[in-house]
Amino acid sequence: MSTPVSTSRTKSRDGVSRVQDPEGTRQNIIEVAAQEFALNGLSGARIDEIAAKTRSSKRMIYYYFGSKEGLYVSALENAYRQVREGEAKLDIEGLPPLDALKRLVEFTFDHHHQHEEFIRMVMIENIHHGEFLERSGVIRDLNVTAIGNIEAIYAKGLADGLFRAGLDPLEIHWQISALCFFNVSNRATFSKIFGKDVGSPAYQESLRRQTVEMVLRFVVKAEKLGGV
Amino acid sequence: MSTPVSTSRTKSRDGVSRVQDPEGTRQNIIEVAAQEFALNGLSGARIDEIAAKTRSSKRMIYYYFGSKEGLYVSALENAYRQVREGEAKLDIEGLPPLDALKRLVEFTFDHHHQHEEFIRMVMIENIHHGEFLERSGVIRDLNVTAIGNIEAIYAKGLADGLFRAGLDPLEIHWQISALCFFNVSNRATFSKIFGKDVGSPAYQESLRRQTVEMVLRFVVKAEKLGGV
DNA sequence: GCAAATGTACTAACTAGTTCGTACTCTTTG
DNA sequence: CAAAGAGTACGAACTAGTTAGTACATTTGC
Incomplete structure (x- = not known):
């Protein structure tokens, strides 16, 4: 350790x-x-x-x-650093945009799932209105790079005529984050209210598939959706 | 008050x-x-x-x-009760499924946005693994009804041949919740990391539109997406 | 009158932070 | 190369302030 x-x-x-x-x-x-x-x-x-x-x-x-x-x-800084190091392992360089986007979403989903402690730290930091993150300064640059991936993928997808025009990479990142983050952060209340363990492998498998699908259907042109 | x-x-x-x-x-x-x-x-x-x-x-x-x-x-019970009472005001009875779904998402987005205090209570409750919610018992039945709306809309949309088959209303609810919840819960860290106030009216307007779009594109059949 | 509602003053336990003293390691000097 | 000196790494016990919870007396409303 x-x-x-x-x-x-x-x-x-x-x-x-x-x-x-x-x-x-x-x-x-x-x-x-x-x-x-x-x-x-x-x-x-x-x-x-x-x-x-x-x-x-x-x-x-x-x-x-x-x-x-x-x-x-x-x-907090340590948690962000660790997670960022993990994210650096994602390699989607050569992939065609659709596969790359799919990989990115899957990766994010899995990564958040595996780093519950980090998710909880971010929840807590949000409860504190992010004042310590702000005070830190070290953390900012870490995650900004994360969006570089999406920008590259989106540009390629546009060039290939696969993706819809007019989308903002930051907003795509926001959507992906929302779905993957919520999956970990709100599992407890969600499970208890609906009397169903949404953390079970079976349900997670389903949610993962749906999450990928949701992002792809959002970004990819309607007429190119055959393979999704 | x-x-x-x-x-x-x-x-x-x-x-x-x-x-x-x-x-x-x-x-x-x-x-x-x-x-x-x-x-x-x-x-x-x-x-x-x-x-x-x-x-x-x-x-x-x-x-x-x-x-x-x-x-x-x-x-906590009071917060859930209040929010549930607010949700009861949503009236989508007569609407065609596509409009109904759109209204539901918009409503959820706005409602979460307007009830930050409630969102924060749920965040805190999740930090505590939902143990107090569990202990309460009063709360469970409140939110289960929320899913009735989606079930009805989805069934209608299926019957009209507008929606894709094979989706789980609970998962649709999950997706909508994720997007709308995250928008409030993680605003602080998100804004600070990306140096952009995602809570500003302009950005919220954009996120709201995208959120509706995302859900509709997920549920509606690809070939019926013209109007979205 | 009597039970429900309320004000005042207290305490026992906890908790972040500190004080003081010791051991270890490396460098300097005769 | 040995001994002293200096700075770093560490331990145990203490403290000042806080905090959830209470005892006891009093007022209010029917």
């Missing part, structure tokens, strides 16, 4: 090796904090609880992050 | 009328609580703060609701 970057060891006289590992400690704290914040929110999470679950101590949290909010911002 | 249901008055000797109004007090507390919970979450909201903003006192909160969680559940 944690990746010690710089580690130094010493043998104490009884032969047991003890480690001093600042980067590892930091990372360990952030990981635990992310879990706790994602689970309980900023005000709901307890510093003592985080400290207890850490390989380190409360003292170290304040040593490295200064305050609860400082820790929260670091955890 | 608050609606006193049963009020009784007495003239004290100096002529100033003092009121004892249990139902009004209750309602007033719930309204203030809803605001505070929606703004700060369950753990973030402060009972003292709620009490201060009330026409009543902390003593009364515990008198009527027993605990912080009890108050939260009441506020």
